[in-house]
Amino acid sequence: MGPSAGPEPNSVAVIGTARAAAEEGQRRRLAKAAWDCSGRAPHGRGWVGLPDMDVKGDVGGAWLWVSMSLAGPEEKLWAHAWRRLRSLGGYFLEQSTCILPARTEVIRDVRQLLDEARREGCAGQMLRISFTDRAVENRIIAEMNAAIDAEYAEVLDRLPAFFSELEYERKRGRVIYAEVEESEVDLVRFRLWMSRISARDYFGAPGGAEARAAVEAAAEELAAFEAEAMGAEASEPRGSAPNGT
Incomplete structure (x- = not known):
C-alpha cells in the first residue's frame, strides 16, 4: 500500500x-x-x-x-x-x-x-x-515497482548459471570442498545483491517473492552439493598408519 x-x-x-x-x-x-x-x-x-x-x-x-x-x-x-x-x-x-x-x-x-x-x-x-492526486501517486508507485521487478528479473536471469556450475562439477567428478567454497562466494554475492534490492523495494514489488525463493533454492542446492562433497571425502580410503619397529 x-x-x-x-x-x-x-x-x-x-x-x-x-x-x-x-x-x-x-x-x-x-x-x-x-x-x-x-x-x-x-x-x-x-x-x-x-x-x-x-x-x-x-x-x-x-x-x-x-x-x-x-x-x-x-x-x-x-x-x-x-x-x-x-x-x-x-x-x-x-x-x-x-x-x-x-x-x-x-x-x-x-x-x-x-x-x-x-x-x-x-x-x-x-x-x-x-x-x-492519488492517481499520479499510484502511477509513480507502479513505476517504482516495475523498476524493482526489473532488478529481481536480473537476479533470476543470473541464477541458472549457479545451478549449471554445480551440475557441471558433478558430471566431471569434482564434488570437492574447493568447488563448495567457490560457489559459496557466488551465493554470498547473490544474497548481498538481493539485500540491496529489497532495501529499496518500498512497496513490495511482485517479483520479489520469486527472486527470494530462487536464491533460497540456490542455497539449498549448494548445501546438498556440500553434503555430497563431505560424503565423498569420508568414503575415500585413508593411508595406512606406519608400522612400528
Whole structure:
C-alpha cells in the first residue's frame, strides 16, 4: 500500500496532473506538475514550505522531495549523490531532483548526503511532500515497482548459471570442498545483491517473492552439493598408519 494521500500540517502539497505516456514524457510532465507554474521554487501557489531541518522521525504516508545543485565544480559530487539516491531507489523527475518515500531510514540517509554536500559548498534541500492526486501517486508507485521487478528479473536471469556450475562439477567428478567454497562466494554475492534490492523495494514489488525463493533454492542446492562433497571425502580410503619397529 502506498503512502496516504492527505497532506499533513507541515507538508508540501504536490499537484499532480500528468497523464499516462511514454516514461520520459511522463516524468517531465510530473516534474512540471510538481513545480509552481511560475517556475519559482516550491513556495508559490499550492505550496507550503517545510525547511529540511524540520523533517525528522517516521513521517508515515509522506514522501520526500530531494533536490541538489548541478552547477560547476559540484558535478563530481553530484555523481556521487546520484549513485547514493539511486541506491535508495529514488524516482527521478529530473536529473537533479527525485522523490522517495519518507521512511525513517531514508530520511537519515538523505540528511547525511545533504550534510556532506553542504560541507563541500553544494546546494541541496529535502522537503516533505504529499500528493493531492492519488492517481499520479499510484502511477509513480507502479513505476517504482516495475523498476524493482526489473532488478529481481536480473537476479533470476543470473541464477541458472549457479545451478549449471554445480551440475557441471558433478558430471566431471569434482564434488570437492574447493568447488563448495567457490560457489559459496557466488551465493554470498547473490544474497548481498538481493539485500540491496529489497532495501529499496518500498512497496513490495511482485517479483520479489520469486527472486527470494530462487536464491533460497540456490542455497539449498549448494548445501546438498556440500553434503555430497563431505560424503565423498569420508568414503575415500585413508593411508595406512606406519608400522612400528
